[in-house]
Amino acid sequence: MIEIDPGVLQCDVLVAGGGMAGLMAAIGAARQGAKVVVAEKAHALRSGSGATGNDHFMCYIPEKHGPDIEPILKELLASQIGGFHDTPLSRKFLEQSFDRARDWESFGIDMRPTGEWSFCGHAFPGRPRIWLKYAGSNQKLALTRAAKKLGVRTVNYLPIVDVVVEKGRVIGAIGLDVSSVQPRLRLVRTAAVVLAGGSAIRLYPSPAPSLLFNTAWCPACTGNTQAIAWRSGAKLANMEFPNLHAGVKYLERAGKATFIGVITGPDGKPLGPFITKADKWLGDITADVWNSVFGDVMKSGEGPAYMDCTATDPADIEYMMWGLKEEGNTALVNLMGKEGVDLRRHRLEFMQYQPFLIGRGPEIDLHARTRVQGLYAAGDAVGNFRADMAGAATFGHIAGEAAARDLRALSPAERVEDSALFELRRSQFSAFLARAEGAAWKEANFMVQQIMRDYANAEVRSETLLSAGLKYLGDLGRRAMDTVRCANAHELMRMAEVMELMDCAEAIFVSALARRETRGTHRRSDYRFTNPLLADKFLTAWRESGRPTVSLRPRITDIAGHDAYFASHRPPARVVTESQPATA
Numbered sequence: 001m002i003e004i005d006p007g008v009l010q011c012d013v014l015v016a017g018g019g020m021a022g023l024m025a026a027i028g029a030a031r032q033g034a035k036v037v038v039a040e041k042a043h044a045l046r047s048g049s050g051a052t053g054n055d056h057f058m059c060y061i062p063e064k065h066g067p068d069i070e071p072i073l074k075e076l077l078a079s080q081i082g083g084f085h086d087t088p089l090s091r092k093f094l095e096q097s098f099d100r101a102r103d104w105e106s107f108g109i110d111m112r113p114t115g116e117w118s119f120c121g122h123a124f125p126g127r128p129r130i131w132l133k134y135a136g137s138n139q140k141l142a143l144t145r146a147a148k149k150l151g152v153r154t155v156n157y158l159p160i161v162d163v164v165v166e167k168g169r170v171i172g173a174i175g176l177d178v179s180s181v182q183p184r185l186r187l188v189r190t191a192a193v194v195l196a197g198g199s200a201i202r203l204y205p206s207p208a209p210s211l212l213f214n215t216a217w218c219p220a221c222t223g224n225t226q227a228i229a230w231r232s233g234a235k236l237a238n239m240e241f242p243n244l245h246a247g248v249k250y251l252e253r254a255g256k257a258t259f260i261g262v263i264t265g266p267d268g269k270p271l272g273p274f275i276t277k278a279d280k281w282l283g284d285i286t287a288d289v290w291n292s293v294f295g296d297v298m299k300s301g302e303g304p305a306y307m308d309c310t311a312t313d314p315a316d317i318e319y320m321m322w323g324l325k326e327e328g329n330t331a332l333v334n335l336m337g338k339e340g341v342d343l344r345r346h347r348l349e350f351m352q353y354q355p356f357l358i359g360r361g362p363e364i365d366l367h368a369r370t371r372v373q374g375l376y377a378a379g380d381a382v383g384n385f386r387a388d389m390a391g392a393a394t395f396g397h398i399a400g401e402a403a404a405r406d407l408r409a410l411s412p413a414e415r416v417e418d419s420a421l422f423e424l425r426r427s428q429f430s431a432f433l434a435r436a437e438g439a440a441w442k443e444a445n446f447m448v449q450q451i452m453r454d455y456a457n458a459e460v461r462s463e464t465l466l467s468a469g470l471k472y473l474g475d476l477g478r479r480a481m482d483t484v485r486c487a488n489a490h491e492l493m494r495m496a497e498v499m500e501l502m503d504c505a506e507a508i509f510v511s512a513l514a515r516r517e518t519r520g521t522h523r524r525s526d527y528r529f530t531n532p533l534l535a536d537k538f539l540t541a542w543r544e545s546g547r548p549t550v551s552l553r554p555r556i557t558d559i560a561g562h563d564a565y566f567a568s569h570r571p572p573a574r575v576v577t578e579s580q581p582a583t584a
């Protein structure tokens, strides 16, 4: 049997994930006087997609943009992250974004590296620029310290594998202590959990498929928030839409907007209509608006496509190289140095990467609440709002504040150790550890990727493909539970990740089957056109009494609509029952 840590953690608010949203949630809750624990899978000083820095913080600053927020909101919704927003959330985000930028400055992050609030990159010519350029290489250190100063306790190497929900409300959580070779389960007694586990990577094969961890976003983000929300009966939104990013070929790296160059074909001519020569203030937004350009020109034979900085002003090249370091792209910068790649002379070939989940996941209200009492979510994992780093910071803070303020209304935490879910996980994890031989977690992870690539990709989907894929996924889940062997804490953590990925995959299949049209990256060969009747309709999926359920609802555009929807869609306290993992 897997060991159980006798030291049950107790707190008012548990934050699952010590990334950007998680640390800001902890700060928000602690500012309200709550006793907060952050449980982080890795180490909060260097974890998540913001581990080594970021350099663009979407922000509305009235003194720069003027008193009217609407043009900035319009720009946010038209940007690469603007597709799936309930706009009251976007407006609230913009209203609070400058406060969070000032918080960060007070924590020691350089939000004005040029001495003033300066916006550049991801911008259309002639339109407002909304991405504040900052120097984020110390951001994890600064936020971890700020949280600590407020009395937040961070427990590293403690991935949260489950939130225990009974009678529609949170009673605690189950962590897996991986701080030593021998794994241990560690329970948390709490009535409020902020899920902040980031995006879901490793769902689809990368361009270098045997290198599971060669990913643009943090490879340790495997859909924990989405999977826990799914198991708990919270609603997931927009899971059917694959999200695609682009960047340097083969060596997957995010951060394309930091390059100051022009996206060109082999003949050196710009492929997009926005700029003809490198522009520090705009960047080339072609890569945001039409990020399939890199794949499109390969398929048509006109490629490859390049990020071409060879005509960029030398001072801008210097600024760009500094920016790449500040945004955490040190590995790329170091490699270019080592290999003698000089952007003044060499163009970089770019490509479109495999799908992953970002801005797809639990649906939240204006206070970051899911429909499960005591369960909140923020950051990359959220399904009805997205603003990447600044979104994680702002809605993380909102989630923490709300969880702390709601405490009086929440029922007290109960004995997690008596829950059926704890019993189930204990026996599953013990079985993985007890096997003398068996399959490795990696095999299961590769198989998830193959199923997703073949049956739920961003090229073609149909009822027959999706149904077959869903069936194979179920087979894989059962087979994996019966055959995987884990030799130590590390392997068990990886297997828990695969279980999360399988739950995310199930939600994707269920949602993709239900959206009977072609829209964006969701391409159905059996429903070939974009149905105007389904425009601005969000598909939500959730598990009710263990069964996947879906529903379409209008995108929410105003506060009255927000209040009406979120008041009506919360279940009466007893409808959503105990968590039922897909792999149970």
Ligand SMILES: Cc1cc2nc3c(=O)[nH]c(=O)nc-3n(C[C@H](O)[C@H](O)[C@H](O)COP(=O)(O)OP(=O)(O)OC[C@H]3O[C@@H](n4cnc5c(N)ncnc54)[C@H](O)[C@@H]3O)c2cc1C
Pocket (backbone or CB within 6 Å): 016, 017, 018, 019, 020, 021, 022, 039, 040, 041, 042, 047, 048, 049, 050, 051, 053, 054, 055, 056, 057, 058, 158, 159, 160, 161, 196, 197, 198, 199, 216, 217, 218, 220, 221, 222, 224, 253, 254, 255, 327, 328, 329, 378, 379, 380, 381, 387, 388, 389, 390, 392
């Ligand atoms: C190179 C790069 C450059 C980028 N540049 C920008 C930029 O300039 N501007 C911008 O807006 N965005 C940028 N992004 C995106 C930005 O980093 C993310 O949007 C942001 O980090 C999201 O914050 P998050 O807290 O949701 O997720 P993360 O910061 O990824 O944090 C998630 C955390 O959860 C932890 N975790 C996962 N599972 C568990 C579990 N089971 N239990 C406990 N903890 C768990 C992870 O270890 C991680 O620490 C960039 C990303 C990359 C990779």
